[in-house]
Structure formats: C-alpha cells, structure tokens
Amino acid sequence: MxxxxxxxxxxxxxxxxxxxxxxxxxxxxxxxxxxxxxxxxxxxxxxxxxxxAFTDYYLLTPDQREFVGFSNFTQLFSDPVFMKSLQNISIFVVCIIIVQVGAALGLALLINNNKKSNIFLKVAFFSPVVMSLVVISVLWLYLLNPSDGLINSMLQGIGIDAQPFLTSPNQAIFAIVFVSAWQGAGYQMLIFLAGLQNISREVYEAAKIDGATKWKSFLHITLPLLRPTTTLIVFTTLIAAFKLIIQPMIMTQGGPLNSTMTPIYYIYQTGFTDRLVGYSSAMTVVFGVLIAVVTFVQRKLAKEEI
Amino acid sequence: MRRVTKGIKNVLLTLLAFLFVFPLIWMISSSLKTEESIYQDLDSIKSLLPSFQLSEWMASYTELFERFDIFNYLFNSILYAGIVTVGSIVINGMAGYAFAKFRFFGKNVLFSLLLALLIVPVETIIITQFTIIHNLGLVNSRLAVVIPMIANAFFIYLFRNFFIAVPDSVIESAKIEGASNWSIFWRIMMPMSKPAIATVGTLSFIASWNDYIWPLMILTDGEKFPLQVAITNINSTEPVFTNQIMAILTISTLPLIIVYIVAQKYLLQGLGTSGTGNK
Missing domain, CATH: 1.20.5 (Single alpha-helices involved in coiled-coils or other helix-helix interfaces)
Known part of the structure; x- marks a missing residue:
C-alpha cells in the first residue's frame, strides 16, 4: 500500500x-x-x-572585404549625387504631404454630405489606388509624353502650351509628386471619411444653436476632432514618401540631371548596379536611421493621440 | 444662393472625379483599339472610348499573347502571391498565438524586439537582403521571391491582438477535452479570427502582387518573372506598341480590382491600425 x-x-x-x-x-x-x-x-x-557600412564590400568579391573605418561616411557627405537625392526627397516629401493629404481631406469634406452620388464619386476617387506603382508609372509615362501624350493634347485643347514634364529638370520631380498624389489620395480620403463619420451630429447641432457659422464649426469642431486621423495620415505618407523609388526608376531613371534621383534609388544603384555594397550600406545607415526616427516619433504620437 | 454653391460644388466634384478616373479609362480604351487610332483620337473625346468596331477590341490582346508568354507571367504572379498570402496567414498567425496565449521565458524581451523591428525600413536594406540570398545560393530561384515576404512583424502583432480577445475559458475547456495546442490553434483560434485572416491575407496578396524591386533584383530568368517585372520588360522590348502595353497594364490590374471589391471592408482596418502601436 x-x-x-x-x-x-x-x-x-x-x-x-x-x-x-x-x-x-x-x-x-x-x-x-x-x-x-x-x-x-x-x-x-x-x-x-x-x-x-564600415567595409569596402564589393558584391562579387565578398571574401576580400576589409574594414575601412568611417571613409564611406566621409565620402558620402561630399557625394554630390547623394546630396542632390536628399534635396530631391525633401522637396518630394513636403510637396506630397501638402498635395496628397490636402487633396484627400478636401475630397472627404466635399463628399461627406453628398449622399446621392457618393458611391460613384468614391469609386472614381479610389480608382487609381487599385493600380500598382509599376502600372501607374508606365501609364503616366505615356500620358505625360511631351510630343504625343494625352495630357499635352488636353492642355493644348484649353489653350496651354505643351509642357516637357518628365524631360525637364525643373518639372520632373513635380510631375512625380502629382502622379503619386493622384494615386494615393483616394485611399486616404476613405480614412478621412471614416474619421468624419465618427464625429457625432449632436456636436454640430449644439454649435449651430450657439450661433456658430459653418466655417466656424469647421474650424473649431471638424479640424480639432480630425487631428488624430490627420496625424496618422501625415506620418504614414511621410514614411512612405521617403522610400520613393519605383516612379523615378520607371519614369525618369533618376534624371534629367539627377533631378529625380532619390536616396533609395541611389542606394539601389550603387549597391546593386555598381555593386558597391559597402558604400551603399553607409547610405542606408544614414538614411535608414532618419526614417526609423520618424517612424519612432509617429508611433509615440499615435500612442498619445488615440 | 444656396443652390448656386451646391451647383458649383457638383461641377467641381464632377471635374475632380474625371481627373481621377480618366487615366484608367484611357488605359482600358486604348487597349481596345488599333495603334493608329490611339494617336488619331488624342485631341477628341474618342480617346476615352474603345474602338467602335468590336472586331478590333481583342487584336492587341491576341498579338500581345502571341509575342509574350503572358499566361506564364500570370501564373508566376498568382503563384508568388498565393504562397505569400497562405504562408503569411499561417506563420504570422502561429507566432501571434504564441504571444497571445502562452507564458514562456523571454516573452517580453522577444515581443519588444518584434515591436522594434517594426521601425526598420525594409526597403533600405534590400542590398543586404540580396547578399544573404546570394550566400544561401538562392539567386534566381522562385523561393527567393517569396521567402523574405512571409514573416511580418506587423501581421504577428495584428494576430496577437485578435487572439488576446479570445477568452481563456474557451481554450481551457478545449484542453480539458484533450485538444492539443495545435488543434486549438486550427479549430478555435483561426476560425474565431476571420477578420484578422482577411486583413492579413488581403494586405499580403496586394503587397506581393505589386512587388517590383525585389523580384527584379533576384530573378535573371525571364521565365520566372512576375507580371510587374514583365511589364517593364515588355515596355522595353522593341517594337513597342502602345495598345499592347495598355493591354498588359489592364491584365495586371484586373485581379486587383477583384481583390479590392471583395475585401474592401478589411483594407481600412489594416491601415487604421498600422504602426499606431497601441491597443
């Protein structure tokens, strides 16, 4: 037992x-x-x-890489193409946030109370979103063709001279801003619409009773209550915009005169096409840290806002 | 006065809608007409209409399919996107389950590491990813196209948040009846998380279908190209015909239109929570 x-x-x-x-x-x-x-x-x-980033790694001879200290980094800051790419991406980021987020917010406000044609308009504004970046880049390459593109023939139809668009060092980056904003705005419009629909009717009615005009209630109710949505959209746009590569790669190959060269595209070219892995890694470290910091700030802000 | 502003608003909205939708219409219409008429129609509204002769509609498509093996590219794209989608749901779902319903040594450290990985901009490290694929001897293989896209820190996080909401009592009672963790995962957790599966599935399908730079880098063999890479390849293979280019653009967009229609309600969910990092 x-x-x-x-x-x-x-x-x-x-x-x-x-x-x-x-x-x-x-x-x-x-x-x-x-x-x-x-x-x-x-x-x-x-x-x-x-x-x-601290080696001279050449893609084809990985075994012969040697430690080179900070020389990649010192070379980097005197590389005119890298500096130009930083300048280009700054222009792109600022413009895309104004144009794309502005368009998305504007469209959302315009169709928010427009019940009758709502579905039709939503589908129209959303239609560019379903196309991949490769598709829109190739498509707009044809549309923006200076000699026989549809855009120039439309402009001439309303009395505006034909424009060089992607072939001009002054216009190319803005053409890319326009195409990218056109593609992305519809998606963000839907997010703004969801944000607008979360604001309760009663708040507006209360303001109306207190004698607020439409403009005043927009300024003091709609905008502040949309702030979390706006912050989210601005930062996701910002982070995505930093990574611009497909549009310039297909539409301009970074030209003319490097006017559309972007950091990620330059990293790709030096690391893959020119096989200078060490040098491209140094660029990745500098630029990647920048994106990571922005992403980190976004996550912090999102935590506070929502 | 009110009527006037409303009228202005409607005109403005119609113009804007046209601005957004005309490139898509031009793309589809141009694929359904002859090369000459695309350029003849440029300065009239006919540019946004397909050919009036139905017999001309399919000409560009037939020629395109004769010149290039489009079925093969389509097959490749569907294959890659299918593997990434299924793999992503299963593998990230499993990891999400472990983080949601197990207590184990190092869990908090591992989870913080996962959240930290969310801020690594993947697009910047493609060159180093390429050297790793190179060292693994996987360059120009189909496996290399899909394998880096399967595990995804954000999707693990999304699954975890869904699984946490499943009450522990359900799991306990299944355990008492002798269910293993594996069958709890498949029979209880996954069926209860259909919105998470749909969100992860849709987002990974679209990401894989639209992926361009990575397959362009690792594939040298034209036979293995997905559609996106095939598009730029066709666009630079002489002779280039605009109507055929518009045909391939249309072909590669159609599946996505279907995905967006079917899965529309899950798409916003994905973005609404992306990167906000709290729940």
Whole structure:
C-alpha cells in the first residue's frame, strides 16, 4: 500500500515535469518559423548593413572585404549625387504631404454630405489606388509624353502650351509628386471619411444653436476632432514618401540631371548596379536611421493621440 | 444662393472625379483599339472610348499573347502571391498565438524586439537582403521571391491582438477535452479570427502582387518573372506598341480590382491600425 502510493506519487511528479517541459517548449514550435524568417531576412540584414557600412564590400568579391573605418561616411557627405537625392526627397516629401493629404481631406469634406452620388464619386476617387506603382508609372509615362501624350493634347485643347514634364529638370520631380498624389489620395480620403463619420451630429447641432457659422464649426469642431486621423495620415505618407523609388526608376531613371534621383534609388544603384555594397550600406545607415526616427516619433504620437 | 454653391460644388466634384478616373479609362480604351487610332483620337473625346468596331477590341490582346508568354507571367504572379498570402496567414498567425496565449521565458524581451523591428525600413536594406540570398545560393530561384515576404512583424502583432480577445475559458475547456495546442490553434483560434485572416491575407496578396524591386533584383530568368517585372520588360522590348502595353497594364490590374471589391471592408482596418502601436 505504502509502496504503491509512493510509486503513484513518483509517477505523478515525472509526468508533471514532462508536462512542464512540453508546456515551455510548445510556444517555440509556434514561434520558430516566424522568428527564423524575421531573423534571417530582417534582423540579420539590419545588423549586417551597419557592419558593411564600415567595409569596402564589393558584391562579387565578398571574401576580400576589409574594414575601412568611417571613409564611406566621409565620402558620402561630399557625394554630390547623394546630396542632390536628399534635396530631391525633401522637396518630394513636403510637396506630397501638402498635395496628397490636402487633396484627400478636401475630397472627404466635399463628399461627406453628398449622399446621392457618393458611391460613384468614391469609386472614381479610389480608382487609381487599385493600380500598382509599376502600372501607374508606365501609364503616366505615356500620358505625360511631351510630343504625343494625352495630357499635352488636353492642355493644348484649353489653350496651354505643351509642357516637357518628365524631360525637364525643373518639372520632373513635380510631375512625380502629382502622379503619386493622384494615386494615393483616394485611399486616404476613405480614412478621412471614416474619421468624419465618427464625429457625432449632436456636436454640430449644439454649435449651430450657439450661433456658430459653418466655417466656424469647421474650424473649431471638424479640424480639432480630425487631428488624430490627420496625424496618422501625415506620418504614414511621410514614411512612405521617403522610400520613393519605383516612379523615378520607371519614369525618369533618376534624371534629367539627377533631378529625380532619390536616396533609395541611389542606394539601389550603387549597391546593386555598381555593386558597391559597402558604400551603399553607409547610405542606408544614414538614411535608414532618419526614417526609423520618424517612424519612432509617429508611433509615440499615435500612442498619445488615440 | 444656396443652390448656386451646391451647383458649383457638383461641377467641381464632377471635374475632380474625371481627373481621377480618366487615366484608367484611357488605359482600358486604348487597349481596345488599333495603334493608329490611339494617336488619331488624342485631341477628341474618342480617346476615352474603345474602338467602335468590336472586331478590333481583342487584336492587341491576341498579338500581345502571341509575342509574350503572358499566361506564364500570370501564373508566376498568382503563384508568388498565393504562397505569400497562405504562408503569411499561417506563420504570422502561429507566432501571434504564441504571444497571445502562452507564458514562456523571454516573452517580453522577444515581443519588444518584434515591436522594434517594426521601425526598420525594409526597403533600405534590400542590398543586404540580396547578399544573404546570394550566400544561401538562392539567386534566381522562385523561393527567393517569396521567402523574405512571409514573416511580418506587423501581421504577428495584428494576430496577437485578435487572439488576446479570445477568452481563456474557451481554450481551457478545449484542453480539458484533450485538444492539443495545435488543434486549438486550427479549430478555435483561426476560425474565431476571420477578420484578422482577411486583413492579413488581403494586405499580403496586394503587397506581393505589386512587388517590383525585389523580384527584379533576384530573378535573371525571364521565365520566372512576375507580371510587374514583365511589364517593364515588355515596355522595353522593341517594337513597342502602345495598345499592347495598355493591354498588359489592364491584365495586371484586373485581379486587383477583384481583390479590392471583395475585401474592401478589411483594407481600412489594416491601415487604421498600422504602426499606431497601441491597443
């Protein structure tokens, strides 16, 4: 009796400990595939990029790479193309936020109370969103063709001279701003609309009773209550805009005269086309840190606002 | 006065709607007419209409399919997007389950690391990703197209937030009836998280379908190109015909139109929560 009791206890303890081990290992079965993939294709490359930035890694001779200290970085800040790309992306980011977010907010306000044609208008404004960046870039390359593009023939129809658009160093970046804003505005309009619909009718009615004009209630009710939505949209646009590459790659190849060269496109060209992995990594570190900081600020702000 | 402002508003809205929609209409119409008529029609409203002769509609498509193996590109795009979508749902869902419903050593550290990974701009590190694919000997393989896109820190986070809402009592009672964690995941967690699955599925399908730079870098073999890479390839293969280019652009857009119509209600969810980092 005593013996079997002890036996049962020991058996119980044994199975318990096996259970605990299984209990502790099992979550790792579930985690493992994702962690391995994230480790190999995100975490490791992020760390390696920092390391490569201090070497003269040439894509075809990875074994001969040597530590070169900060020389990639000093070279970087006297590289006119990199500096030009930083200038271009600053212009692009500022313009795209004004044009795209402004258009999205404007459209949302315009169709918010327009019940009759709402669906039709929404579909129209949203239609560019369904096209990929490659598709819109190729499409607008034809539309903006200086000699036989539809846009110039439309402009001439209303008495405006034909424009060079993508072939002009002064206009190319703004043409890309326009195309990108045209593509992205419809999506953000829907988010603004959702934000507008969250504002309750009663607030407006109360303001009306207090004698507020339409303009005043827009200024003092709509705008402040839309602030969380606006912050979210401004920052997501900002972060996406920093990564501009496909449009200039397809539409202008960075030209004319590097007027549409962007940092990510230059990183791609030096690292992949010219095979200078070390140098392109240094650029990635400088520019990647900039984007990471903006993203970090956005996440902090989003936490406070919402 | 009120009527006038309303009239102005309607005219403005119609003009704006036209501005947004005319390139899409021009793209589709131009694919349905002859090369000469695209340029003849430029200065009239006919530029936004397809050919009046139905027999001319399919000419550009037939020629395009004769010159290029479009079915193969379509197959590749569907294959890559399909693998990324299914892989992304399963693998990120599993990780999300582990973070939501298990207690294990190092969980908080791992989770903070995951959140930190959210701020790494993936697009900047493509060159280093390429050197890794190169070292693994996967350059010019179909596997290399999809594998970096499957695990996604944001999707893990999204699944975790959904799974946390599933009450523990449901899991406990399933355990008492002898269900393993694996079958709890498949039979309880996943069926209860259809909105999360739809959001992750839609977003990863679109991301993979539209992916351009990465497949362009790692594929040298034309046979393995997805549609997006094929488009720029066709656009630079002489002779270039505008109507055929518009045909390939239309073909590559159609599946996305279907996805956006079917999944419209999940798309905003994805962006509404993206990067806000709190719940």
């Amino acid at each position: 005593e013996y079997s009791d002890k036996y049962a206890k020991r058996e119980k303890r044994k199975s318990f400990s096996l259970e605990t081990i299984r209990f502790h290992i099992q979550p790792f079965y579930f985690l493992l595939p994702a962690m391995v993939l994230l480790g190999i294709f995100l975490f490791l490359p992020a760390l390696l990029t920092i390391y490569y």
